[in-house]
Amino acid sequence: MQVLGIETSCDECSAAVVTDGRILLSNIVASQIEIHKPYMGVVPEIASRTHVKWINSVVKKALDEAGVSFDEINGIAVTNKPGLSGSLLTGLSFAKGLSFASGKPFIAVDHIFAHIYASHLENEINYPYLGLLVSGGHTIIAIIKSYEDMQILGTTIDDACGEAFDKVAKFYNLGYPGGVVIDKLSKLGDPNAFSFPDPSLHKGEHQYDISYSGLKTAVINQLDQFHNKGYEKTNENIAASFQKTAINMLLKRLLKAIENTGIKTVVTGGGVAANSYLRQSLSELKGITVYSPSLKLCGDNGAMIAGLGYHYLKNNIKSGLETTVLSRVPVFRKTYP
Ligand code: KG4
Ligand code: ZN
Numbered sequence: 001m002q003v004l005g006i007e008t009s010c011d012e013c014s015a016a017v018v019t020d021g022r023i024l025l026s027n028i029v030a031s032q033i034e035i036h037k038p039y040m041g042v043v044p045e046i047a048s049r050t051h052v053k054w055i056n057s058v059v060k061k062a063l064d065e066a067g068v069s070f071d072e073i074n075g076i077a078v079t080n081k082p083g084l085s086g087s088l089l090t091g092l093s094f095a096k097g098l099s100f101a102s103g104k105p106f107i108a109v110d111h112i113f114a115h116i117y118a119s120h121l122e123n124e125i126n127y128p129y130l131g132l133l134v135s136g137g138h139t140i141i142a143i144i145k146s147y148e149d150m151q152i153l154g155t156t157i158d159d160a161c162g163e164a165f166d167k168v169a170k171f172y173n174l175g176y177p178g179g180v181v182i183d184k185l186s187k188l189g190d191p192n193a194f195s196f197p198d199p200s201l202h203k204g205e206h207q208y209d210i211s212y213s214g215l216k217t218a219v220i221n222q223l224d225q226f227h228n229k230g231y232e233k234t235n236e237n238i239a240a241s242f243q244k245t246a247i248n249m250l251l252k253r254l255l256k257a258i259e260n261t262g263i264k265t266v267v268t269g270g271g272v273a274a275n276s277y278l279r280q281s282l283s284e285l286k287g288i289t290v291y292s293p294s295l296k297l298c299g300d301n302g303a304m305i306a307g308l309g310y311h312y313l314k315n316n317i318k319s320g321l322e323t324t325v326l327s328r329v330p331v332f333r334k335t336y337p
Helices: 031-041 043-068 085-102 111-121 161-171 178-186 211-228 233-263 276-283 302-313
Strands: 002-007 014-018 021-032 074-082 104-109 129-133 139-148 147-155 265-269 289-291
Touching: 002 043, 002 085, 002 302, 014 043, 014 104, 014 302, 021 043, 021 161, 021 302, 031 043, 043 085, 074 111, 074 302, 085 104, 085 161, 085 233, 104 302, 111 129, 129 161, 129 233, 129 276, 139 233, 147 161, 147 289, 161 211, 178 233, 178 276, 211 233, 265 276
Parallel strands: 002 074, 074 104, 129 265, 265 289
Antiparallel strands: 002 014, 014 021, 129 139, 139 147
16 A cells, blocks of 8 residues: 655655555655754744645655656545644645545544654564654653554653754754754763753652753853853853753653563654764663664654554545644643544
8 A cells, every 4th residue: 555645744845655654665855944044943934835835846756756656646644733733734735635636535643653653664663662752842751552552651841852952052053953963063072061950850650751941941051151251162062961961861761661661662753863862872771672763764754654644544544624733732641642
């Protein structure tokens, strides 16, 4: 079964063709990074208007590169939550139009489950496992029971992990997008140059929750120290020290989850899953099997949407034209969705 996947939840305009939820025939990701760079962040209105301009050619390119005609596509999968409403609406409306005109089914899928699914495109992975979803919008540690069922153990109570990277980079004027720049700069810095707060684990049901606002504020306040005391500002050391603390906060909670659940398989997903310090640290865990998507599948992409969508479509589960978008999803609940 060949599924066309469409992903426009934020600033990547992406489409892909995937066979049987596993075989990646094409994965076109048109990045808007250069467009949003002057603003040092994604401007929602510009993002959705750019998707409107690009979506047709991105989908066409995905079909061309896969060597598949639209007639040979069995169904369409599209992200409808969570994300920027205008951006999501572009992809969803496009998918609905294709479905209505062709009579082919479409399924609206969840971006969070899709990020976790990304590793399934490259590996045979059995459920259940521990999922670590770290992106610009979410930070979730969960027991993943199936492609559509997770038990959330912990989430961020304020900033998402990627968001903290982006905000620190913005305050220090390090460049855009922040996560990538900090990862790169860190390689030249001393991770022990600054000691930033690393809050200890809570007790009970909140033990896996995480807060990045304290760390973010401490790193940003360090900037005033440079200004006020005339110290030499070393971006590399700031980046490395921040990155080490931010990632260790995740690892601490993940290790606790492994210990408490006895689950020894970990699957990561989301833009921050590309972080080199995180990948290195995970690869050093003894007795734990870790699956991280290849770098091209960490960030937003249509392949993970097509892959996940296949599992619904093969069971004849499809969406109706009344389907709409949802910018936020209730990840504070212990069962999701
Ligand atoms: O999954 P994604 O592409 O979009 C969302 O669903 O949010 O994730 C984007 C986030 C951004 O915050 C970006 O700074 C971060 O992922 N990111 C990284 C790295 N590459 C991207 N963060 C840390 N290290 C990286 N190498
Ligand atoms: Zn994402």
